[in-house]
Amino acid sequence: MDVSFSTDKVARAVRQAVTDGLLAEDRPVAGLLDVGGVRESVAALHQAFAGVPEVLHAFAAKACPLVPVLRLLADAGMGCEVASPGELRLALDAGFAPARIVLDSPAKTRGEIREALDLGVALNADNLGELDRIDALRPADCSSVLGLRVNPQVGSGSIGAMSTATAHSKFGVALRDPGARERVVEAFVRRPWLTRLHAHVGSQGCPLPLIAQGLAALHGLAEEIDARAGRRQITSLDLGGGLPVNFADDSVTPTYAGYVAALTAVEPALLDGRYQVVTEFGRSLVAKHGVTAARVEYVKEAGGRRIALTHAGAQVATRTVFMPQSWPLRVTAYGPDGTPKRGPLVPYDIAGPLCFAGDVVAHAHPLPELAEGDLVALHDTGAYYFSAPWAYNSLPRPAVYGCLFEDDGQDGGQDTGVLFATVRPAQTAREISLENGSDRADALLTGFAAPSRR
Ligand SMILES: Cc1ncc(COP(=O)(O)O)c(C=O)c1O
Known part of the structure; x- marks a missing residue:
């Protein structure tokens, strides 16, 4: 069961931290992280997706970019999602194998793309211009899984700054813009090596039905690309992160099981095993x-x-x-x-x-x-x-x-x-x-x- 750092446990930790001198007049502030709780959240995540044959749960490093925490998560069976050269360095130093790292930054330079491709790190292009750069940089023996981020434009949650699938969001290819869907399909058909679709609908403040609606659209696009390509081209769907966190009390809600239920309610085929799945949860694993x-x-x-x-x-x-x-x-x-x-x-x-x-x-x-x-x-x-x-x-x-x-x-x-x-x-x-x-x-x-x- 997924549990939080309960108020009782926090009290024990604070008392012990004072006794041990970690909180004192000359050490007036500290962050405390319940390691057992983090492991339980990872276990709950794996449990919720147990019915999906091939899943990579990639922790969004931005949520807690501390190498020992990343190593703990690697040890617990996670991969890692990174969004900058610094985060990539942290993930490598934490010991994640390149094939278990996903690079998502929206403004990758040519140098950053080249480094990821040389390492074999998976990469989601943010836009069609980035795909053109990858065309030029991709080595013949490239082992990176390559994908494209799309914005299903399903709308905003309650916090605008956390909502990435709005009409005007800076992330991904805005799928409902005139002609955009066709351009995306063509981009895939022309590039047989482009095998992943990525979306991140949003984070805190985004209700599960909104997230599910966006990811169902991702699934529909994958089916359309495969039909147009006349082959099984899309092999994996990267579903992003974004499970909101309850800041009101000790209870963990919504849960990963609730997330899986919400997704399958809107699109039963999304997690049926036809596509490998990547997730990129951050806050819900550690907050x-x-x-x-x-x-x-x-x-x-x-x-x-x-x-x-x-x-x-x-x-x-x-x-x-x-x-x-x-x-x-x-x-x-x-x-x-x-x-x-x-x-x-x-x-x-x-x-x-x-x-x-x-x-x-x-x-x-x-x-x-x-x-x-x-x-x-x-x-x-x-x-x-x-x-x-x-x-x-x-x-x-x-x-x-x-x-x-x-x-x-x-x-x-x-x-x-x-x-x-x-x-x-x-x-x-x-x-x-x-x-x-x-x-x-x-x-x-x-x-x-x-x-x-x-
Ligand atoms: C692409 C991507 N994946 C994953 C995440 C992690 O989201 P969360 O911490 O809400 O799970 C973010 C957060 O900004 C993101 O932009």
Whole structure:
């Protein structure tokens, strides 16, 4: 069964992290990832697709681009979806075999295409112009599976920025535009080596029926291409990612089983084994297994509102700060020793340490009374939050620790220890300075040189 990093487990992890000195005055913020929970989500994904003969579940690296996490996922049987040269490097360093990596970036340079083809990494072209480049670059002995991304233009979910199958989306070939479908079919018929169709309908905020409608359109296009080509050309369908995450409480919903049911309800043949299947889930595999824990530095009032100034702001919760309606987070509070706080609830603005007024991760959030030295946890932040920090104000990338609950998998086991492994140490001030050119501090005074001497 797919379970989340429950509030009870988070409390145990926060308490142990304080005891172990991982959260302290000089270590005021950290990401915690429940390793057993991640493995359970991978197992639930495999279980949901057990009826499909050939599936590659490729984790969308952007959701948690940390090499030890990627290696954990590789060990659990996942492939990896990457969307930049950096993500490709991370996937290779994590140990994914090239044939289990899928490259999807929308603006691939010729060099990036060549590298993927040389490695044998699967590649989905974003547009017909990219197919022309592949025509010129594809080696005769190319082992990469090659596909084309299409946009079924089925519409938007509740978050526009997360909806990739809208009429004007920048991704893929817009299938319903005049003449586009015919151009796509012809592009396939002319290229027998083009064997995969790809679509990613959207992510958070996209209802399952909308995703299913888009993927059913993908299936219909595959059938049409095969009929026009007069051969079995499309061998695999890449269904993208996008299962939304429930940020409201501990429950995991929707589930992978629900996703499979929604797809087969709209197009029973989609997963019947005729086509190999690739999935690219990101957030749904890790979001509910991560929390961001941060120290309360000060508590104050302004205009009658209580404000807790903490060390978790837009640098670790960028989306939530800039789009609070779309990305609300649950917050829980702990005393300085990591014990859950009790008492009457009062509304707090949970603010971060950044120098702009909007740096608030939760507005009027009901919490027990807070004081300096307390801790807050931002729940469900295992995807796209602490793993992808924002460098504004030169705040350090926070440490990330994997948590292992010693009683996981034991019947009736209760409250034994929590072990930690460092996934990423906190960045030091010196590392921040180096990243920002301290080793070339004189560049603008004495550094001007001809290209060959730069
Ligand atoms: C092409 C593609 N695949 C997969 C994903 C992962 O989506 P999610 O994290 O919602 O599962 C994304 C997210 O942007 C994407 O663009």
